Amino acid sequence: MHVTQTIKRATLLAGIAGVLMLNGCGNKQSGATPPPAPPVVGVVIIKPQRVELTTELAGRTAAYLVAEVRxxxxxxxxxxxxxxxxxxxxxxVLYQIDPSTYRAAHASARASLSRAEATLVSARLKAKRYGELVKINAVSQQDHDDAYAALKQAEADVESSKAAVESARINLAYTRVTAxxxxxxxxxxxxxxxxxxxxxxxALATIQQLSPVYVDITQTSAELLRLKHALASGQMKGGGQGGTKVKLLLEDGSTYPHEGVLKFSDVTVDQSTGSVTLRSVFANPKQLLLPGMYVRAVIQEGVNENAILAPQKGVTRNSAGNPTALVVGANNKVESRLLTVSRTIGDSWLVNEGLKAGDRLIVEGTQKAKPGSSVKPVAYTPRTGAATATAAAH
Missing domain, CATH: 2.40.50.100 (RNA polymerase II/Efflux pump adaptor protein, barrel-sandwich hybrid domain)
Structure with missing residues (x-):
């Protein structure tokens, strides 16, 4: 009896101890640190878009026509x-030169012409008479030939006198210097x-035609070759039949109200600068543009129908200075991409290689995203005071 009670008491104590151990284990498990949640990053989904490519180059204005008065x-x-x-x-008429001597020369030339014309009348009549007399042998053939030769000489003298009169008239007219x-x-x-x-x-003075006006622009030969290759490969389309359009930025930063057209590019590269001169024409009705002014010309190079643009805040540089970007790949894993960019367009880079349509580019929270780590992407919306972000589709 006593032994049975002892066993029961031992069994009860063992059960209590087991319950206490289970409770202790439960409390230990509930106090364990849960795994950290993946960091939230703002992403932009890359989409091809139509972009007009322009280049800003330095230029100088030049008169459309220039004439020096002499x-x-x-x-x-x-x-x-x-x-x-x-x-x-x-x-x-701009200047009047003293015409006295030239007026006298003109009068003298006209008098000489009148004398030559009178001599011609006499020679013509004589040649006609000798032509009739030689038929009946009333004069010798030699006399007839001499009369005919005198007629021809008189005709030449008249023509010479006419030329002298015209020359004198031109010199007299030149005393009035005209534009x-x-x-x-x-x-x-x-x-x-x-x-x-x-x-x-x-020169006495210089006249310049200011409407229209030329703008001479310089572009490097390397840029010209790049543009030609892009057009030939179909990556870009030309400016159309109307010609390449050009806009002007004036010295004070304002935009010139009239749009110009690129007319031609020089066929020779300047050996000292490695550049080619491009000439454009602008209307200048109010003569706001004066020859020699410094301007910035914005040239429409062409159109890229499938341009890949990456926001500048999503592109960084590695230690070698090459542009890189972080994208969210499969299973929301971060991937690092090495990019090839050509220019900036607004607040974005034009990407030639490294990104494709559909890529999720990280533009916010890049400091929390490491290549190979997991992240939670949300669609990036530019901040306007308070932060705004909405969940992106995975």
Whole structure:
């Protein structure tokens, strides 16, 4: 009886001890640290898009037409007949040279012509008479030939006199120095009373046509080759039949209101700079653009129908200076990509290699994402005051 009670008591104590051990184990398991949740990163899904590619280059404006006014006869300037800095028309008289000697020369030439014409009348009548007399042997054949030769010489003298009259008339007209083109004339380099000589080296004034106006742009030969290869491979499309469009940024940073057209590129590369000159034409109705102004030209190179753009904040540089990016791959694992980029477009890089359509590029939380680790991607939305992010489809 006593032994039975002892066994029961031992069994009860063992059961209590077992319950206490189980409770202790349960408390130990409930106190264990759970595994950390994967970090949240903001991603942008890469999508091909149509992009117009432009290049900004330095340029200088140049007049569409330039003409230097020079005298073509000698003489003293009697009058200046224009206002410096004004607009002149082609054919407008700018200077008047003393015409006295040229007027006299013209009158003398006309008198010589009249004398030659009178001699021609006499020679023609004589040749006609001798032509009739030689038929009846009233004059010798030699006299007839001499009369005919005199007629021809008189005709030549008339033609020579006419040429002399025309030359004298031209020289007289040259005493009125006219504008060869329409445009804006600069300052006069001579004054009334100055002596001018024909075809002198110093111009009297310079006229420039300012509407339209040229803009000469320089582009490196390497960039020109890259553009041609991109167009030939079909990666880009040209600007169309209307020609390549060009926009201007003025020295004060403002945009010129009129759009220009690229007309041609030079066929020679400058050996000192390795660049090629491109010439564009712009309307200049208000003559805002003056020759020699420094401008920035934005040239439309072409269109990339399937451009891959990566936000700049999602692209970093490795120790070698090459662009890299982190993308979320299969099973939400982080992958590192080495990129090849060509230029910036707005706040994005134009990616040639390294990313494809559908890639999930990490643009926020890159410091928490390590290659090979798991992350929780959410669609990135630019912050406007407070952070905004919505869950992205896995």
């Amino acid at each position: 005298p073509q006869v000698n003489g003293i300037v009697q009058k200046r007949l224009f206002t410096e800095g004004s607009d002149v028309k082609a054919g407008q 060869p083109i329409s445009g804006r004339i600069g300052r006069s380099l001579i004054t009334t009373g100055a002596l001018m000589t024909a075809n002198q080296a110093t």
